[in-house]
Amino acid sequence: MLAGMPRFHCPEPLAAGPLLLPPGAARHAQVLRLQPGDAITLFDGRGGQWQAVIERMGRSEVAVLVGAHQAVEREAPREVHLAVGIPANERMDWLVEKASELGAASVQPLLAERSVLKPNGERAAKKQAHWQAVAVAACEQCGRNRVPVVHAPAALEDWQPAAGGRRWLLSLADGAPGAATALSAPGPAWVLSGPEGGLTAQEEALALARGFERVSLGQRVLRAETAPLAMLALLTMGTA
Structure with missing residues (x-):
């Protein structure tokens, strides 16, 4: 993960391809004043994370292109x-x-x-x-x-x-x-x-x-x- 790269949680399973961010993540992206072309990180809670790029910032919608999955985990060694x-x-x-x-x-x-x-x-x-x-x-x-x-x-x-x-x-x-x-x-x-x-x-x-x-x-x-x-x-x- 690049230092300072915004991270957003998406509750639905992620896959490579176009995606509309869920409402909460979209509002967060708008608050951060992100722009088309900005790189972000997505995760769905099922393991690892996904790299993505913002393609369009609308009034209420944020469209992104999801790229590669990264098998990155930062869990504690003990449950x-x-x-x-x-x-x-x-x-x-x-x-x-x-x-x-x-x-x-x-x-x-x-x-x-x-x-x-x-x-x-x-x-x-x-x-x-x-x-x-x-x-x-x-x-x-x-x-x-x-x-x-x-x-x-x-x-x-x-x-x-x-x-x-x-x-x-x-x-x-x-x-x-x-x-x-x-x-x-x-x-x-x-x-x-x-x-x-x-x-x-x-x-x-x-x-x-x-x-x-x-x-x-x-x-x-x-x-x-x-x-x-x-x-x-x-x-x-x-x-x-």
Whole structure:
């Protein structure tokens, strides 16, 4: 990828030939004031990326010519899934953005007892779509060609992680081993972290019953949006 070359996500499978950019990518190209002849990079989340050249800039349409596929991947060496108690205000946006940059495979927003934000119904669907768009934008910026899935918000008591991999619970409990313990367990990993105020004792007990193991990030109390990212960075970069 050339430094500074604009990158756009296209959700439909790409192939060499003429293409109209999807509405979101077209608006982005117009905001960047791109012109016919400008080179761009496209990716569809199915692996690798495609080189393309803008052929026409219309009022609402941007036509491009898709060229060669490049088998470029920038994924973390370890598959890590985050399950997080939804933090308040705009902090979930920030968490999703940084988790995408750091290589998270997926993000599961959870409604815990101490969660301040508890979207449901149509509001939950809108939040999920918004957070997925945040993940897409982060991948466009950081160079990832596979977009992490942001799942629909789920109640903690109703949620079960997919089978396989180790399960780590970020805990402030006395005696919890250090997070570096997780580095000795290769393979996929699930990281469960609570909202502001943490998980209740009952929620921790439920997680332990579901196969999670306590780990500690140290003596400092990290914010709800910081703790899972710290663990993610340890797992994805500590094994690089």
